[in-house]
Amino acid sequence: MDMYTRAKNSFLKFSKFPYRDYQEDIIEFAHKSTKRFTVIEAPTGIGKTLCGMVLGRLFGSSIYCVHSKTLQTQVSDDFTGIPILWGRANYPCALFEDMTADACGGSAKTCETIDECEYHKAKERAATSNLAVLNYHYYLTEVNYVGRFSGRECLVVDEADALESVLASFIGINLSHAAIREFGINAPDYKTTSSVHALDAWKSWALETRDSMLLRYNELERFVGKNEIKTTAQIEAIKKMNQISSGMSKLKKFHDYVDVSWLYEEKDAKYGKSMHFNPTWISPALANDCIWKHAKRFVLMSATFPYLPILAKLLGIKQDEIAYRQYPSVFPAENRQVKYSIAGNLVYKEMKTEIPKVMTRVKEIINDTKHKGEKGLIHTVSYKLAEEIMKIKDKRLVSHLGDTDRAAVIEHFKSSDKPLILVSPSMDRGISLDDDLCRFIIWLKAPFLSLADKMVAARLYGSGHLGNMWYKSMMLLSIVQGCGRGVRSDTDYSTTYLLDEQIRKAMIDNPNMVPKWFREAIW
Numbered sequence: 001m002d003m004y005t006r007a008k009n010s011f012l013k014f015s016k017f018p019y020r021d022y023q024e025d026i027i028e029f030a031h032k033s034t035k036r037f038t039v040i041e042a043p044t045g046i047g048k049t050l051c052g053m054v055l056g057r058l059f060g061s062s063i064y065c066v067h068s069k070t071l072q073t074q075v076s077d078d079f080t081g082i083p084i085l086w087g088r089a090n091y092p093c094a095l096f097e098d099m100t101a102d103a104c105g106g107s108a109k110t111c112e113t114i115d116e117c118e119y120h121k122a123k124e125r126a127a128t129s130n131l132a133v134l135n136y137h138y139y140l141t142e143v144n145y146v147g148r149f150s151g152r153e154c155l156v157v158d159e160a161d162a163l164e165s166v167l168a169s170f171i172g173i174n175l176s177h178a179a180i181r182e183f184g185i186n187a188p189d190y191k192t193t194s195s196v197h198a199l200d201a202w203k204s205w206a207l208e209t210r211d212s213m214l215l216r217y218n219e220l221e222r223f224v225g226k227n228e229i230k231t232t233a234q235i236e237a238i239k240k241m242n243q244i245s246s247g248m249s250k251l252k253k254f255h256d257y258v259d260v261s262w263l264y265e266e267k268d269a270k271y272g273k274s275m276h277f278n279p280t281w282i283s284p285a286l287a288n289d290c291i292w293k294h295a296k297r298f299v300l301m302s303a304t305f306p307y308l309p310i311l312a313k314l315l316g317i318k319q320d321e322i323a324y325r326q327y328p329s330v331f332p333a334e335n336r337q338v339k340y341s342i343a344g345n346l347v348y349k350e351m352k353t354e355i356p357k358v359m360t361r362v363k364e365i366i367n368d369t370k371h372k373g374e375k376g377l378i379h380t381v382s383y384k385l386a387e388e389i390m391k392i393k394d395k396r397l398v399s400h401l402g403d404t405d406r407a408a409v410i411e412h413f414k415s416s417d418k419p420l421i422l423v424s425p426s427m428d429r430g431i432s433l434d435d436d437l438c439r440f441i442i443w444l445k446a447p448f449l450s451l452a453d454k455m456v457a458a459r460l461y462g463s464g465h466l467g468n469m470w471y472k473s474m475m476l477l478s479i480v481q482g483c484g485r486g487v488r489s490d491t492d493y494s495t496t497y498l499l500d501e502q503i504r505k506a507m508i509d510n511p512n513m514v515p516k517w518f519r520e521a522i523w
Helices: 003-009 023-032 048-059 069-078 118-127 136-146 160-171 177-183 198-224 232-257 284-290 308-315 348-366 383-390 406-415 454-462 464-486 501-509
Strands: 037-041 062-066 131-135 152-157 173-175 262-269 272-279 295-302 322-326 338-344 376-379 397-399 421-424 440-443 495-500
Touching: 003 023, 003 048, 023 037, 023 048, 023 322, 048 062, 048 069, 048 131, 048 152, 048 295, 062 069, 062 136, 069 131, 118 131, 131 136, 136 160, 136 232, 160 272, 160 284, 160 295, 160 308, 173 232, 177 198, 177 272, 198 232, 232 284, 262 454, 308 322, 308 464, 338 348, 338 501, 348 383, 348 440, 348 495, 376 464, 383 397, 383 421, 397 406, 406 421, 440 464, 454 464, 464 495, 464 501, 495 501
Parallel strands: 037 295, 037 322, 062 131, 062 152, 152 295, 338 495, 376 421, 376 440, 397 421, 440 495
Antiparallel strands: 173 272, 262 272
16 A cells, blocks of 8 residues: 555545545645645546645645635544634633633633633644644734744645735735724825835834834733733733734734835725725745745645746746646536637727627527526626626526625525526635536626726736736636536536637637636537
C-alpha cells in the first residue's frame, strides 16, 4: 500500500473506497511539487476536499482553509475526528448563559471559567493537531494578531478563487459612520494620492485615528480592571476592546504598507458618510505579511481560477513560483451543453435597441417545448434587467428585490413542484441546483464588473494590458461559475444559453481565459 492510499485510508469514511479519477494525480502533483505554490484547477465532481485533506495529512503540520462555515460543516461531517474550529460567536460563554464566547477576550488571566470554555477547548484541540480545518477570516485574524496557527508546513486553501477578495476585505480600512462619530475621526486632508504630500498625510491620519481609538481602549480597560470578570458590563467592554484592538492593528498595517495605488472613498450610508481605504492591487510585501509568511508552502484549489498571470497579480506572488495544473471535468460534455443563442450586442450605447431582441429570445427559450415543463435559472447581471424579464409576466418567473428576500425566494423556488424559473443578478455562485431544480440556464448579458466601482475603474484604466486582461477574465470566470449551478453530478444535466454577443466575442478572443473542459461543452 503506497503512502497516498495510506493517507486516504486514515479517514474512515473514505477507507473502503478507491480514489476517483484524477484524485491520486492531483495529490501526487502537489506533493512532489518543488514550487512554493501549487494551484489545482479541478471542476466540481472530482472531489477536491479529499485531495486537500490527504495533502494536509501527508505534509504533516497543515491547516485546511475554507471560505465559509457551511463548508466547514461539510468537512466536519466527512472527516470525523479532525478538529474543526469556528469563530468565537459559534460557542456558548461558560460564564454567562445568554452570551457567546465572542462577548469576551477568552483570556486565561481574566476569566475564571476559561478551562470550561468550549471555544478555548476547541482552539486547543486545533492548535495541537497536525491537521485542522479553519475558515479564511478566522485563519487570517489568528496568524496576524494572535499567532497560534502561524508556521505550519502547509496551508491548503479550498475555493481559493475567492481568496483575493477575502484578503482585500481583511486588509482594507472601512470606517462606519458610527465609528467615525465615536472616535471623532476626521476625513483625510487628501482624497487621492496625486499630490506629493498625500501619502505622508494618509500615514499621519492613520496614526491620529489609531491614537483616538487607543484613548477609548484605555478607558474601557480601566473599567474592566485586572480582576476576574464578574459582570455582563465587563464582558461587553472586553468585546468592544477586541473590536478596537483589531481596528488599531489594521491601521498599523495601513500605515506601514500604504502606497500610491491605494484608493480612498467616502460612501453615503443611512445615517451619514463612511470612509474606505483599499489597495488597487495587493502588493507582494503586504500579501506576504498577511498570509504567505505564515506557512512554508501552499496548495490552492478551486473549480475555476482567473487566467494565471491575473491570479499571480491578485495574490501578490510571482508566476514562476506557481506549479499549475488544470484537470478535465468528470461530467459528460453532452450533459452540460453551452449554446451560443446570440440575440443582441448588449453594450451601453445599444441597450435600448438590443434589450427587446434579447427579451424575445428569452420568451422563445422558456416557451420551447423542451423547457416548458422544466425549472430554470436566468442570470440577469443587474436588478434593472431582472425587472425587464419580470415584465414578460410569465407565471413561472420568480425573482427577488435584493438580499433581504433572496433566501426566501430561493427556498420557494426549490420547494415548489411547479416548473418555476429563478430570475436573479446574483446566483452565479453559492447555490447548488441539483437535478430537476435546474434543467436550463440563460445568461442574459456579459457580467462585466461595474465601472462605477472605483476599484474596478482603477484596475481597468490604470494597469495597462494587465488591467484589461483582469476585466475580461473576471467576466468569463463568472460565466463559467454561473453555468455550473445546474450540473452537480455525472448523471445531472442542464443546457446553458448565452444571449449576449459580448460573451461570445470575449470567449473567442480569449480562449486561454476559459478552461478547456468548459470550451469542450460549447455546441
